[in-house]
Amino acid sequence: MADQAPDAPALGSVRTAERPVADQGSDATPAGQPPGAASAVPDRATLRLALVVGGLVLAVLLGFGLGRLSGGGGPTAAGGTDSALADHSHAPGAGAHSHGADQNTAAEAGGLAVSRDGYTLTPLAAEFTAGQAGELRFQIRDGQRRAVTRFAVVHEKPMHVIVVRRDLSGYQHLHPTMAVDGTWSVPLTLPSPGIWRAYADFTAVAGDGRQTATTLGVDLVTPGGYTPRDLPRPATETRVDDFTVEYRGVPQPGLTVPLDFRVTGADGAAPALEPYLGAYGHLVALREGDLGYLHVHPEAELVDGAIRFWLTTPAPGRYRLYLDFATGGEVRTAEFTVSVP
Template structure:
């Protein structure tokens, strides 16, 4: 028979093991397990709702990460964007093919579905013209492909915005960027002057909001038809709009979180600007079965 000291030690060790297991189980329940792979629902990491009327705020320790611009490098967060094609002729239809590789140079094939898609590809020329928002398809070997036309000569930036799923279920949301070249005479265009309204296909879009570097602030967009009425907006990518924000100069890509429903009839987002400068906003919205893009220039003091 074991003595009392041995029995007491065994009970203490057993209690610690049980506590650890219970804590892990509760964490899985409250924090969620791995996000669904391709074809599943949106990742919980993409949710970013706030109570109506919430103003500018900080997210504490995660604020630095939220404010940091992405898309500045081909490798980040343990993943690399590896183009498999990249020859383009201005104005001619082409195809972009690429893989996302992990730290062992293996092609990643498991991605969480965020904003209704496992991969968002943003393409824009370095003078911030020619914006395109595309959704590639992935082959079994992890190669993504999408038809792509670069309408004018110049250097173009392609951003792959995705959330990768590791073998152990960990999620990594990141944005990688790579330059594409369409040879020819490149005459960059000046960035349009800042304005709070834009017109596209007869629709007028206006925004309201402030830009405070380092703080997360609400940004609301309202759409009106040519006759002044409010058109019925349709869901697009899991919300009533999708917003891309790029910084002039280095073309830093900012992460923006949409509200899933309209807020007082407006399309609302939460944006964190990393610092002063000029930024270009691209709002995708859907009405009448068609997706349109309203563009804005803003200056952050």
């Protein structure tokens, strides 16, 4: 998802400089000072008032600081930074809820830019021939244009690459390998002409150990005649090979809601689901129009036999969901269109 210097004062502490003052009444005049002159040493009543006011100010500041600490921000356990959903988890049975005004970035779609959060996705080739086996090669570069070579392992992989045509067809979920110079590569075949979108979903590790989770996107081109496919109508059930997959849950703008996916075989019985990428399924959500990429977070275990994810949709619109699940040693993908009013 910083150590304090040894000599630094604790949060909310105040260092004071002290000097000895002769014991005197509140109306006494310090020695050597003419009677009636303004004293540089405050009397006891003034000191008491100053301490009371200072205490109140300190309490307000300390309360604000503690509120900021408890309200989020900073690295998370899974390596995210300042993202409420970098490794967001929920107790089973939790209902729909909002993440608050200070966590709006959690609901923002990613993958809309080639550069974000100080990193740039740099493809080494962006043109492919339709139906011909090729290779996607790219680097992630930092603000000094240096290739990044340190990445955290998230969902069992240091890099997740999602490829889809701009009409949201042809979904592929790939896991490239990295060379010592920071160049990632993975075999890729784009089956039909058109403009395709490639997303790099990763958590970079800086030299000082800071981790930044982000998703970058870039277009890939496959020349040729292109006829966009109409997005299938919204449905809560679909078939993949001999399996039926259905989900329950109602996505709502700005709210995090559970979506439960249940898989049944041709005989109506639930197959034995196998862990995939650290859970019993992996879900990608893409927004129609700008192809915004949404992070969707799974429960590590099945919930009453269903694969549960937590989805936050930032705005109304139509979204395409891609559920990867594994059974019988094979990974399959179930696709859904969801309309968020």
